[in-house]
Every structure is written in structure tokens, then in C-alpha cells.
Amino acid sequence: MFRNLILLVSLFLGVSAQAAVWTDVNQWSPAYEARFNEWVRTEWRVDFFSRKSLPNGQSNPYYGMRVDCADTVYSMRIIFAFENRLPFVIQDPTASGKTLSNKMSRWDSQSEINRLRQFLWFMYETVSTRSLPNDTYPVAISRDTIRSGALIMTTKKNHHSWTVKEILPIGVPHLVYNSVVGSASGYGLQERQSWPNPDWVFEGEFSVSGNAGFRYWRPESSLNRPVWEVPGYSDEQYRIPLNKWVRYVQNRLALRQETDNQMITRLLKTTCEGFTGRVTSVNEGLAYLKSNSRCMDYATYDTYSTPNRDRRIFDDFMALRRAYREILHINGGNQLDATVVTQLNKIFPAINQSAATETAQMGPSVQTGASVCVTAYLPGKAMDLAEFKRRIFAGLISNNPHDDGAYRWGEVRGPSQRARSCQSWDPWSPDLSQE
Incomplete structure (x- = not known):
């Protein structure tokens, strides 16, 4: 019996040693995308990483994460996937044709929430605005495609990105983002309810290959593939005269006019x-x-x-x-x-x-x-x-x-x-x- 106990303990430790960051038991679907959109609209706040306690009184497990603009974008997707036991998979920016996912097992000995925090920090060191085009794709201009959980990118010249918290009824984006951070930066995010200047967003390359504009997350099956093969891909936003871009897009997204x-x-x-x-x-x-x-x-x-x-x-x-x-x-x-x-x-x-x-x-x-x-x-x-x-x-x-x-x-x-x-x-x- 003692030998059997040792064997069971060894088996348990062996399984534990291969622990993923989290185990995904669900799969992305239109229903989960809709839940992601609603979660971003209601929960993705400027104090997401800076508040020490949650509304229910529990400690905030994400407190103290210091993020730049691309980190903010990836965090939004990673954390929802973790909380809903969904897979998170992106193209590995360090190895062509490979992926990174929540199945990584390098933090086996830690608790699940600590594994998540280590995974986030690892991602912050690995991803950037340069990797975002590989994990997202440009979308058509409609409220069905430009919605909570989407993002806006600039060209590589200005290397910036924003998450879309929601599109307001007047057709203007409510953006949550952060800038480059130093060691003394706080943990709060920033927000704005207005358009970034499209001349700056698309500076240097107003085309699909510039990767700027509104984008959404690629499904895992579309990683490491040409962007035009991603279901839902559209080059519509690059066919609008730049000097009319804001007015055109806002009119397409608006449910009512603001005074x-x-x-x-x-x-x-x-x-x-x-x-x-x-x-x-x-x-x-x-x-x-x-x-x-x-x-x-x-x-x-x-x-x-x-x-x-x-x-x-x-x-x-x-x-x-x-x-x-x-x-x-x-x-x-x-x-x-x-x-x-x-x-x-x-x-x-x-x-x-x-x-x-x-x-x-x-x-x-x-x-x-x-x-x-x-x-x-x-x-x-x-x-x-x-x-x-x-x-x-x-x-x-x-x-x-x-x-x-x-x-x-x-x-x-x-x-x-x-x-x-x-x-x-x-x-x-x-x-x-x-x-």
C-alpha cells in the first residue's frame, strides 16, 4: 500500500509538473465572442490593474500589472480567456510558423493565478505592436464588426494601439489604452471618447499592408496565414479618402447624432x-x-x-x-x-x-x-x-x-x-x- 501511495503521489506530481497556465474547457464561438464584447464594455476599465479590491470585496488578482499600449490590448483578450476557460493562442513572434498559448507549462509549481500573472509578464516581454498584425485582421465598417473588444492600431511609424471599450451611440469610439511606461509609472490605464487623428494613425502607409485602423482577433485556425484568408477580412477602411475618414466611419457607426x-x-x-x-x-x-x-x-x-x-x-x-x-x-x-x-x-x-x-x-x-x-x-x-x-x-x-x-x-x-x-x-x- 505504501508503494501504491508513493506511485499515486508521483503520478500527481508528474501531472502537476505539466500544468498549463489554465485548462481550457470551452471553445471560442459566436456566443463567447458576444460575451467577450459585453465583458469589455462593462468590465474593461481604466482602474482594471490599479484597484486593489473588486466590487465584491475580494482582492483584485490583476492589481499591479504595469502595461504599455500593446500589453493592454493582449491583456484584454488573455484575461477574458482565462476567466472563461477558453484557449488563448497567438502567433509566436519569435519563431515563424509557431504559436504561443495558455498550454505553456513553465510555471508548474505555482498557483493558477500566479501562473496567469507570470504568463502575462512573459507576454509583455514578447509581444508588441509589431506582433499585433499577426494576431488580428482588418474589419469592415459596421457595428457588427467594430465593437467592444476590437482595437485600433497605427502604422509602425507611430507604433501605438488602443482597445475599443465600446462604440458610443453617436458613432465615436470609447478607447482604453496606455502609453510607454517607465519604472515609476502607475498601474492605471487611460481613456478617451474621440477619434485619433487618421493622418497619424495611417501615417506612412494608408493601405492594408500598413496594418493600421480597426482590427479584430483572428481565430486560431487563421494564425500563420495571409490576412486576406481570415474570415471577415475587409479592406473597406482603406478605400475611404483620408480627409473624409472620420466623418464616413462615424456616420456608418452612429445610431444617433450628437448635438x-x-x-x-x-x-x-x-x-x-x-x-x-x-x-x-x-x-x-x-x-x-x-x-x-x-x-x-x-x-x-x-x-x-x-x-x-x-x-x-x-x-x-x-x-x-x-x-x-x-x-x-x-x-x-x-x-x-x-x-x-x-x-x-x-x-x-x-x-x-x-x-x-x-x-x-x-x-x-x-x-x-x-x-x-x-x-x-x-x-x-x-x-x-x-x-x-x-x-x-x-x-x-x-x-x-x-x-x-x-x-x-x-x-x-x-x-x-x-x-x-x-x-x-x-x-x-x-x-x-x-x-
């Missing part, structure tokens, strides 16, 4: 979030700069620089400016609240002029009752959205992490002595001709 006031309020909120979110990002770079005297290598520079973030904020300002000008042209702004008009006129004091002319005429913005989004950007210093707009349009804002705070926030024009003496990559400056 002028709702649109302007939404765009103001998005622009403000970009401004306030930049504070944390710049502070991380300033903290690194303070403790490191040497010039940064490319990887470190890429972590703490903000060219893409600054361009997205500038694009949001321009989208707000274009929307306000169009409203004034159509109906004189008579559908806008008087308070909103006062706020807009402070940000865009020469709205009927070109952006370049307005910028040249605009002096420093003093905070008044019409100020929007007053934000503390450095210790003891704050500015409103109008002043930040003036500085970024004037090219004063620095995205170079070798610059100190005064330069990063446009108090003085750079580059600083240190920035001039160190190599930099991918600088960005505003293009005021984007009317």
Missing part, C-alpha cells in the same frame, strides 16, 4: 485629459533626469520622451478648433451654451483666422472665470488649457527628456544645453497648416 454642445464638450474633455495626463508622463522623465546625469540611450529616451503624446494633444486641439469653426460657419454657434462659447473664445481668440495667425497674435493666457482645465504642471505652477494651447502651438513645449521642466512645459524655448549635447530621436513640432 453641437455635446460634441464640443466631449472634445474639450478629451483635450483636457491629454493635458493633465502629460503631467505624470513628464514628471517620470524629470525624476529620471534628476537621478541620471548621462545622456540617454535610445530605449531610455523612447520611454521618457513625449513626441507621440504631444502630437496627439495637438491633434485634439486642432479637432476642437475645426469643430468650433465648422459650427460657427453652419449656424453661428447658436446651439452652444454661452459658457462654452466663452471658454472656446479664450482658447481660440482668433478662430476666424488661420491657426498660425491666431498663434502669432495670442499672448500669455491669464486665468479667469472662462479658464478651462486649470492644471498644476510643476510644483507651485499652474496654467489653463488656453495657455497650454498657446505654448504647444507656438512650438514651446519640449518632448525631449534631456530638457528640464521649464523647457518641457514651454516656459522657455529649448533646446537646453544638455539636450543640445545629447543625441535625440524623433523630435516633434506642430504643423499649423493642418486646418
